[in-house]
Amino acid sequence: VPAFAAPLPISVITDLLGIPDADSREFGEHGAVVGSVLDGIQSVRHAARFQAANARLHTLFESLFELRRREPADDLITRLVAAEAEDVVKPGELEHMVFLLLIAGFETTVNVIGNCVLALMNNPGQWEALRADPEHMAPKAVEEALRYDPPVQGTSRIALEDVELEGRMVRRGQWVFTMIGGAGHDPDVYERPDEFDIGRDASAEHLAFSGGVHYCVGQPLARMELNIAMQLLAERMPKLRVAGPVRRRKTSTIRGLRQLPVSAA
Ligand code: HEM
Structure with a gap:
């Protein structure tokens, strides 16, 4: 499972979103913790890990949005930040969207x-x-x-x-x-x-x-x-x-x- 089944969807979604290779491991690790909450919070320790991973992902995504506003690329995040600039995606929706896209494939x-x-x-x-x-x-x-x-x-x-x-x-x-x-x-x-x-x-x-x-x-x-x-x-x-x-x-x-x-x- 960790050798084949898990890396495949994670590398596909990080690639589509346009997460730089250097950061994909960190996105993957925090995404897995956030994704684990799809099955409910199991303990106070689990809640604390979730909170820390959530905060770190928030920071990582914010800097990636900034990067793609300055330097557009051929990826989904570039398209979503452009849609936000055109008010198609509302302020506050962007981060929820990319969070869900990142983690939805992790546990499925x-x-x-x-x-x-x-x-x-x-x-x-x-x-x-x-x-x-x-x-x-x-x-x-x-x-x-x-x-x-x-x-x-x-x-x-x-x-x-x-x-x-x-x-x-x-x-x-x-x-x-x-x-x-x-x-x-x-x-x-x-x-x-x-x-x-x-x-x-x-x-x-x-x-x-x-x-x-x-x-x-x-x-x-x-x-x-x-x-x-x-x-x-x-x-x-x-x-x-x-x-x-x-x-x-x-x-x-x-x-x-x-x-x-x-x-x-
Ligand atoms: C075999 C793999 C997958 C299964 C079995 C699966 C299953 C599901 C299910 C059951 C729901 C609906 C939940 C509900 O009705 O309350 C859902 C929604 C969703 N899935 Fe998947 N999923 C899979 C892969 C993926 C992947 C790869 C992505 C992202 C690239 C994704 C993104 C989403 C999103 C964004 C929603 C929310 C849609 C909405 O509420 O409008 N899923 N998925």
């Missing part, structure tokens, strides 16, 4: 790579199917991993009006927790929901990227990264196998692996 894409590889290793026939035709089967393996073991297990909404759902009333103003992970295993939608099958007809779209106005803005990027990662793994490491104890992260909203030792020989 990395976990899909781990969860997908683990599911393939646990189902050797499926790994074989991917290996036999990596270019065609990688996107199917990715979609099946997003359904079977999604990195974001749930989200929430507040009802804007009274709604009746499956015979229950949700009153205006009430919180609703949506269980994305459970939805992917709904037997009314998927045949054999607990089987990992990359040949599955993917016409019933999973909810791993949520839905409605908050539908994941990063999904085309995430899908591109995941498809490339899985295709290249299958092409370059056809003999991939688990070679040590698999450890899951102790999180609940975010679901992924801390450790997945593999051998490629």
Whole structure:
């Protein structure tokens, strides 16, 4: 996980944003701490680490915004500071936007790579199917991993009006927790929901990227990264196998692996 799954999305997003190579490690480290809060604050120590990382990221971004106002480059931060100058992006929005873009991929894409590889290793026939035709089967393996073991297990909404759902009333103003992970295993939608099958007809779209106005803005990027990662793994490491104890992260909203030792020989 730390050798392959985590560095890939972090280096892609830091590159797109235009974070200079010299600073990308520091952005990555603080971004990971801020991203860990997506699963909730776990302790006072965690809160203190979050606060320190948040403050440091704020300073780093402020100086990067300044740099790109003076020296525009071909990157997302340059475009966003230009949009702020034209009042398209409002004062105060810029930093929140880049914070979210930086961290949103940290706790998500990395976990899909781990969860997908683990599911393939646990189902050797499926790994074989991917290996036999990596270019065609990688996107199917990715979609099946997003359904079977999604990195974001749930989200929430507040009802804007009274709604009746499956015979229950949700009153205006009430919180609703949506269980994305459970939805992917709904037997009314998927045949054999607990089987990992990359040949599955993917016409019933999973909810791993949520839905409605908050539908994941990063999904085309995430899908591109995941498809490339899985295709290249299958092409370059056809003999991939688990070679040590698999450890899951102790999180609940975010679901992924801390450790997945593999051998490629
Ligand atoms: C496989 C990888 C990813 C998964 C499973 C995922 C999942 C999600 C989910 C479930 C939401 C919606 C939360 C809600 O409805 O309350 C969301 C929103 C969002 N995601 Fe992703 N995400 C992924 C990758 C990324 C990447 C790479 C980026 C950035 C480049 C990104 C940026 C965002 C942003 C900015 C939002 C907020 C959209 C809004 O509220 O309008 N995501 N994502």
